[in-house]
Amino acid sequence: MRLAELCAATGVPSATVKYYLREGLLPAGEWVSARRAEYGPEHVERLRLIRALVDGAQLSIDGVRRIVEAIEHPPPSQHDFFGVAQQAINGPPPQVEVAEETLAALRRLGWSGCEPLALAHLQAALDTAARAGFAVTGERLMAYGQALRDVARYDLDALMADPAVQTPSGALRHVAVGTVVTDPVLVALRRLAQEQESERRFAAASVADAGRDT
Amino acid sequence: MRLAELCAATGVPSATVKYYLREGLLPAGEWVSARRAEYGPEHVERLRLIRALVDGAQLSIDGVRRIVEAIEHPPPSQHDFFGVAQQAINGPPPQVEVAEETLAALRRLGWSGCEPLALAHLQAALDTAARAGFAVTGERLMAYGQALRDVARYDLDALMADPAVQTPSGALRHVAVGTVVTDPVLVALRRLAQEQESERRFAAASVADAGRDT
Numbered sequence: 001m002r003l004a005e006l007c008a009a010t011g012v013p014s015a016t017v018k019y020y021l022r023e024g025l026l027p028a029g030e031w032v033s034a035r036r037a038e039y040g041p042e043h044v045e046r047l048r049l050i051r052a053l054v055d056g057a058q059l060s061i062d063g064v065r066r067i068v069e070a071i072e073h074p075p076p077s078q079h080d081f082f083g084v085a086q087q088a089i090n091g092p093p094p095q096v097e098v099a100e101e102t103l104a105a106l107r108r109l110g111w112s113g114c115e116p117l118a119l120a121h122l123q124a125a126l127d128t129a130a131r132a133g134f135a136v137t138g139e140r141l142m143a144y145g146q147a148l149r150d151v152a153r154y155d156l157d158a159l160m161a162d163p164a165v166q167t168p169s170g171a172l173r174h175v176a177v178g179t180v181v182t183d184p185v186l187v188a189l190r191r192l193a194q195e196q197e198s199e200r201r202f203a204a205a206s207v208a209d210a211g212r213d214t
Numbered sequence: 215m216r217l218a219e220l221c222a223a224t225g226v227p228s229a230t231v232k233y234y235l236r237e238g239l240l241p242a243g244e245w246v247s248a249r250r251a252e253y254g255p256e257h258v259e260r261l262r263l264i265r266a267l268v269d270g271a272q273l274s275i276d277g278v279r280r281i282v283e284a285i286e287h288p289p290p291s292q293h294d295f296f297g298v299a300q301q302a303i304n305g306p307p308p309q310v311e312v313a314e315e316t317l318a319a320l321r322r323l324g325w326s327g328c329e330p331l332a333l334a335h336l337q338a339a340l341d342t343a344a345r346a347g348f349a350v351t352g353e354r355l356m357a358y359g360q361a362l363r364d365v366a367r368y369d370l371d372a373l374m375a376d377p378a379v380q381t382p383s384g385a386l387r388h389v390a391v392g393t394v395v396t397d398p399v400l401v402a403l404r405r406l407a408q409e410q411e412s413e414r415r416f417a418a419a420s421v422a423d424a425g426r427d428t
Binding site: 045048049051052053055058082086089090106110111113114115118119121122124125126128129131132133134136140141143144145146147148149150151152153154155156158173174175177178179181182183184185186187188189190191192193194195196197198199201202 | 265360364367372391399
């Protein structure tokens with residue numbers, strides 16, 4: 001298909017498509033004449049992926065580039081693989097010093113030898129919360145860690161069961177894209193869970209209060 | 215303290231402080247002369263909160279405004295309270311139609327009568343994931359929901375135990391700010407948990423493979 005058709009198929013304006021081509025996020029089309037390139041279904045798929053990462057997961061262009069490059073050049077072994085996916089989704093390390101209290105809480109979760117990049121991002125998030133006047137205690141960190149371990153276990157079970165994971169590129173796409181695009185799902189579920197739990201507790205309390213009045 | 219001292223105490227440039235004053239995010243100082251306003255510790259605290267919400271939790275100015283307004287005008291009853299906190303942290307509803315499959319998964323979690331705003335945000339996140347080629351199954355949604363229910367239960371237990379929650383403003387601050395600034399903590403913990411779990415599984419598999427070779 002031509003550029004105009006690619007734009008029509010994906011709803012992405014041509015100036016934006018050209019920008020992604022220049023930035024190397026979208027592979028070049030096949031030049032069929034000096035002035036016309038042909039694009040295929042892989043371009044449609046890539047454009048949808050880029051838009052979902054930019055609009056949905058709110059990734060920067062650098063974040064999208066890291067994920068696209070990781071998918072195009074997956075590491076050969078499953079061992080390096082998670083490191084590459086982590087780097088693609090985590091971005092550059094923030095300049096922080098990991099607090100002993102953080103490490104202590106992680107050790108109590110049985111987590112040792114943590115990946116320094118992921119650890120730096122955790123500490124940066126904790127520092128931000130503290131600056132907002134909301135100190136995250138070691139106990140809270142452990143409670144959250146246990147819940148997110150359940151999420152990670154489900155993620156890995158589903159990863160191993162997915163037939164697309166047979167290829168390194170498919171597996172990396174599953175981990176990197178799957179993680180980034182489901183982060184907002186977790187956040188949205190937390191809101192719903194808070195509301196359901198508070199409804200359960202406070203509505204029950206109101207009924208008990210009302211009963212007491214009569 | 216003067217404006218210059220407020221800037222020095224918080225590290226926020228004076229042009230930015232003036233912008234927050236104009237936008238009403240920061241209450242005006244007390245005018246002690248025609249050209250000089252005095253600021254107090256409440257301004258330092260508010261500025262730290264704004265910066266943490268903007269830089270750390272990546273909130274828009276509108277998002278910050280919703281939280282600040284909710285803290286300044288908390289609802290009188292605990293019942294309205296979570297609705298106000300939800301609106302402050304969720305933002306305007308996305309234009310989506312909630313899928314029957316989503317509602318079915320939530321019902322299987324025992325969640326009914328879900329807050330429409332939080333539900334719309336969940337569906338928007340699911341739609342984004344699907345556009346990125348990553349369809350979230352009902353089974354995955356349930357697994358995530360169970361984990362986030364554990365998080366919400368911890369959050370509510372901690373809320374009830376916090377002495378700052380005695381005032382409506384303190385409680386709203388705890389819920390709205392506490393939720394927004396700990397979202398990135400959950401996301402960072404998920405990365406660490408993935409890496410710990412994959413290490414546990416694949417490292418164990420490598421050792422077993424090595425054993426088989428000898």
